[in-house]
Amino acid sequence: MTLKIIKHGLSTSIQDLGRPGYFHLGIPMSGAMDRFALRTANMLVGNDEGAACLEAVFLGPEIEFEQDTCIAVTGGEMPIKIDGIVQETWSSFKVKKGQILSFGFLLKGARIYIAFAGGIDTPLDLGSRSTYPIGALGGINGRAIIAGDTIPLGDQSRAKSGLSIPPELRRLPNKPADLRVLPGLYWHRITEQTQDQFFMDDWKVAPEADRMGVRFKGGTEFNFVDREPPFGAGSDPSNIVDGCYSYGSIQVPAGKEPIILHRDAVSGGGYFTIGAVISADMDYIGQLQPHTPVKFIKVNMEQALEARKERQDMLTKIRTVLDE
Amino acid sequence: MKTRYSFGGDEHVYVEIDEEMSLDAFFKSMAMSNAVRDAKIDGITEICPANASFQVKFNPDIIAPDDIMNKVKSLEAAANMAEKKMTTRIVEIPVFYQDPWTHETQMRFRERHQDPTGTDLDYAAKINGFKNAEEFIEAHHSQPWFVSMVGFVSGLPFLFQLVEREKQLQVPKYLSPRTDTPKLTVGHGGCFACIYSVRGAGGYQMFGITPMPIYDPEAKVKYLQDFMVFFKPGDIVKWKPINQAEYDQITAEIEDGSYVPKIVEVNFDLDAWNKDKVATNAKLMEALHDA
CATH class of the missing domain: 3.30.1360.40 (Gyrase A; domain 2)
Known part of the structure; x- marks a missing residue:
């Protein structure tokens, strides 16, 4: 069972739910930026929720099937075509040997997830197939896919097709996107006025957005609380003695443009952070296009956990619907 | 604290x-x-x-x-x-200071540096009060370093020199980060040294390069076959200056699998070190002589 890559799009990589457990060595979890979309794509074709899929950003790949199989595409809105004929998104369907999968232009969101029955069956690195190119782990020889690659698929015996996620359970961020933030970490380093201003400002996603982090611009420059630079930190007020970074943490080098670290995060560094985006909203970040207006919303831990629960309930609902 | x-x-x-x-x-x-x-x-x-x-x-x-x-x-x-004691290991890491590869990279990104007229080592020597780069290099490798963190990217060690605070070598990062750093560059930012485990972006000053891989996801390097990451926090490092011929020799030995890093188990006692830094360091480094 294999797929032949005719065109690889802009950046298409193999991702699953990642390889947690090695962040203390500078190896991030990686995995789908939109984990909800990856899980649902897998459910639609009968896979384990964490099976490896293709994650494509902004531009879809072109793929020839070398065997019959079933597929589903979720995440951002991008027309799917089989031999040029448009198919349903967020739904699973059968494809035949020799048919070609291609995509129209992106309409909404940023990343699509293509699940294949049996899952992508490339070798595991530290327990995961997720591509982490900086460390040359996962994927195809540690890199994203390129035209000419042949990708193996796993066992087809549990393949499902003809399933669909009800429209109200499909998920994409609204415009402007709201990202909920729990203040903390080095929040005390900025003045009260900057603390308030950060949540009042209209931010925009900058073009520098990848799997490691997403940068934002358009807000007010930060004011710091005065201090003597601590030994080893560096002289800029935004410097700290190099420490660990949380996934979703927001660093603001030189107090100018916030950067939210995502699935391929660097594990640490010398910039202060003002808190982190809550776990429930991390998937949304993977669907932000450059120039999207963004508002940061201040929440407390209780609200963060409530939002997390809501997200989990949505997945539970989907599991129930698909099992019926 | x-x-x-x-x-x-x-x-x-x-x-x-x-x-x-x-x-x-x-x-x-x-x-x-x-x-x-x-x-x-x-x-x-x-x-x-x-x-x-x-x-x-x-x-x-x-x-x-x-x-x-x-x-x-x-x-x-x-x-x-x-107890502020630990059993750890001291590792000798060969460093080719002022090598041609980091030099080429420095020149390519010169406009991002505090002092575009010299090299990273010239600048580091000047702001730390040394006469020249050679004196700075001497201070860099004559006393051991402690791996105080592994991270940023794949297996990259941050190292803190085992000397009193007044003797710590401090150099700011580049004004704006480079988009390229050769793999295995020995770098420095703030009071920390590092070894770039992989090629990539970086803001630390570049002093030299080691021929000794410290990250190997393909398990091709013999001493990294048990696990792909070499360093862990608590490791002690002694830099050993080498020249181009020695660099080439070690590179060849790593390729044919005959290179064995010099590693010795040692005990480190922070209180003893605080009492007599010079003697404690000398004892640590002696362990390497006997290896």
């Missing part, structure tokens, strides 16, 4: 042992993060020690944030009492 606790979103506890870098802060951070590991608390998924802080990642579906926070806090008193 004043410990500060914070949540990093709903999945991380962040513990800053001290704002400043010191070996005392590093030892306490390591003692506490070890205590968290030994406590085998359900719901913890990652424990990441850093220079003067550490972070715990947890699953809030398994353990409530306040519960994990209280458990971590409850381990601080014991960490304060912990």
Whole structure:
């Protein structure tokens, strides 16, 4: 069972739910930026929720099937075509040997997830197939896919097709996107006025957005609380003695443009952070296009956990619907 | 030292042992993060020690944030009492200072540097009060370093020199980060040295390069076949200056699998070191002579 890559799009990589457990060595979890979309794509074709899929950003790949199989595409809105004929998104369907999968232009969101029955069956690195190119782990020889690659698929015996996620359970961020933030970490380093201003400002996603982090611009420059630079930190007020970074943490080098670290995060560094985006909203970040207006919303831990629960309930609902 | 606790979103506890870098802060951070590991608390998924802080990642579906926070806090008193001793290893890392590859990269990114007229080593020597680059290099490799953190990217070690604060070599990072750094560059930023485990972006000053790979996901390097990452926090490093011929020789030996890094088990006692730094360091480095 294999797929032949005719065109690889802009950046298409193999991702699953990642390889947690090695962040203390500078190896991030990686995995789908939109984990909800990856899980649902897998459910639609009968896979384990964490099976490896293709994650494509902004531009879809072109793929020839070398065997019959079933597929589903979720995440951002991008027309799917089989031999040029448009198919349903967020739904699973059968494809035949020799048919070609291609995509129209992106309409909404940023990343699509293509699940294949049996899952992508490339070798595991530290327990995961997720591509982490900086460390040359996962994927195809540690890199994203390129035209000419042949990708193996796993066992087809549990393949499902003809399933669909009800429209109200499909998920994409609204415009402007709201990202909920729990203040903390080095929040005390900025003045009260900057603390308030950060949540009042209209931010925009900058073009520098990848799997490691997403940068934002358009807000007010930060004011710091005065201090003597601590030994080893560096002289800029935004410097700290190099420490660990949380996934979703927001660093603001030189107090100018916030950067939210995502699935391929660097594990640490010398910039202060003002808190982190809550776990429930991390998937949304993977669907932000450059120039999207963004508002940061201040929440407390209780609200963060409530939002997390809501997200989990949505997945539970989907599991129930698909099992019926 | 004043410990500060914070949540990093709903999945991380962040513990800053001290704002400043010191070996005392590093030892306490390591003692506490070890205590968290030994406590085998359900719901913890990652424990990441850093220079003067550490972070715990947890699953809030398994353990409530306040519960994990209280458990971590409850381990601080014991960490304060912990013996500041450890059995570790000293490793000799060959360094080709002023090599042609980092020199070429320095010249390519010269406009991002504080002093575009010289080299990174000239600049480091000047601002640390040395006569020239050679004197700076001497200070860099004559006393050992402590791996106080592994991270940023794949297996990259941060190192803190085992000398009193007045003798710490301090150099700011590039004004604006480079988009390229040769693999295995020996770099420096703030008071920390590092070895770039992979090629990529970087803001640290570049002093030289080691022929000794420290990250190998393909398991081709013989001494990295058990695990792809070489360093762990607590390792002690002694730089050994080498020339181009020695660099080429080691590179060839790594390729044919005959290179064996010089590693010796040693004991490190922070109180003894604080009492007599020179003698403690001399003893550490002697261990390498006998290897």
